[in-house]
Amino acid sequence: MGKYGDLYAKILEARSVLKGIKHVTRLDHTSTFSHITGGDIYLKLENLQKTGSFKVRGAAFAMSQLSEKEREAGVIAASAGNHAQGVAYAASRLGIKSTIVMPRFSPVAKIQATEGYGAEVILHGDVFDDALAFAQETAKKTGAIFLHPFNNENVIAGQGTIGLEILDDCPDVEVVAVPIGGGGLVSGIAIAIKEQKPDVQIYGVEAASAASMQASIETGRVVSVENLDTVCDGIAVKSPGPLTYGIAKDLLSGVVTVEELEVTRTLFMLLERAKIVVEPAGCVGLAAFQHGRIDVKGKIAVAVLSGGNIDMSFLTRVVEKELFRLGRSVRVRGSILDRVGSMNRVLGIVAESGVSVIELNQDRSDPDILPNRAELEMILEVPDQEALEKMLDLLHNAGLDFSVYED
Structure with missing residues (x-):
């Protein structure tokens, strides 16, 4: 070796x-x-x-090596989320009380899951290292066994x-x-x-x-x-x-x-x-x-x-965000006459092009828009670039000037 x-x-x-x-x-x-x-x-x-x-592996093996006296004292750990769940799960399997210190901005799913495995969760600090220092300090005060998430041989x-x-x-x-x-x-x-x-x-x-x-x-x-x-x-x-x-x-x-x-x-x-x-x-x-x-x-x-x-x-x-980056979702904006049937006319052309509407907003408040018109913004799901170009051409041929825009 x-x-x-x-x-x-x-x-x-x-x-x-x-x-x-x-x-x-x-x-x-x-x-x-x-x-x-x-x-x-x-x-x-x-x-x-x-x-x-993977965290359950290290947590479970480390706790399996604790003495009976150490198990009775309980364990405390610091984690950004996954070590927390591993410790909580392993502790519950072994009948050991567990306390987990997590950064305040940890994902809600990880906090709730940790509590669900039976641990007491304390939120402290902005990043992992803040939680780590607090957990180590708490271990000294309470006598609980501190279980380091990585700098531990077990x-x-x-x-x-x-x-x-x-x-x-x-x-x-x-x-x-x-x-x-x-x-x-x-x-x-x-x-x-x-x-x-x-x-x-x-x-x-x-x-x-x-x-x-x-x-x-x-x-x-x-x-x-x-x-x-x-x-x-x-x-x-x-x-x-x-x-x-x-x-x-x-x-x-x-x-x-x-x-x-x-x-x-x-x-x-x-x-x-x-x-x-x-x-x-x-x-x-x-x-x-x-x-x-x-x-x-x-x-x-x-x-x-x-x-x-x-x-x-x-x-x-x-x-x-990835759908927008790949061009499979797009934002389109244009103006229409503010009267009955105008929006239906646009949506009919969109449907004819094989494009789906995800979100639609109509705005009459823009001071740059004439009083008899409204701005129409659509988020669309497009099967490919050809379908998008076909839709824009059909709208243009119908006298409707729409274009793709970025935020």
Whole structure:
């Protein structure tokens, strides 16, 4: 065994301990992303794990190692959402009282799910690191056992069971991309895979605006980044832990970043083409493949989809914005005579063109519009560009001047 042989032994132990507590999630081949990247791409579906993310693995194994006295004291943890649910679920399975500190702006779905698993939730601070400091302070005051979300050997060992499963299902894997927040997931997976197949390339992937692991490795020590403005709330961590930083520095082939719009475009494509729902943080690894941050052409590659706990209102906004970006939803504006039948005339032409109306607004208040006219704004769903052009031509030929406009 190598430098991390003791941790690898813990990963093997965790695999046995976690039987019946967590799912062995599927490793699915994706022809869509294989075609886009030129690689042979597989997806490790931890979004289908119990509690909706990989976090239950580390939380459950770490709590299984507590003494009876420690269990009686209860556990406290800090989380942006997924570690919270993992701890709450595992604690309820083991009969342990759990308290979770979450940032104030955590997604409502994650807060409610955590409470649903039986934990007491305390909202504190704006980002994960604020919640972390408060949880550690509370643990000292109350005597509860603080369960770190990533800088903990037992947590890392639990997450590392994913690496064992990847090798079971895809022994010829050449590249693995793993989301990085604090680094517990990528540390465990890297140890599990590198102990068996040292030539496999393991990459960590961060949101560009929350790239604390990349900054730490480039600097040569653990550093913090500020202003974590990212849609990837699950990996918005100011700094990695000393333990995870050391493992990442030793074992990773690199840490890359992806931009916000790259993440949401990958999320949308997963939903539409693969029928897979993931949260933004959960698909950064696949986004790195799709947008060329990691070269997988001609290689067998695995992207770990680390979680699927996404707020439904946010998912709706992602879908809406992508439909507009792709030109499948458009905004059209024009003026009509303000009299009976004018709107019906427009809508008849729209229907004749095979275009659907999603939203329609009529405005008579604009001072630049003549008193006998009204402005009509429509949001339309169009099957293709040809149908849109046909509709605009028909409207123009009918004396109705409408055009596409942007917000």
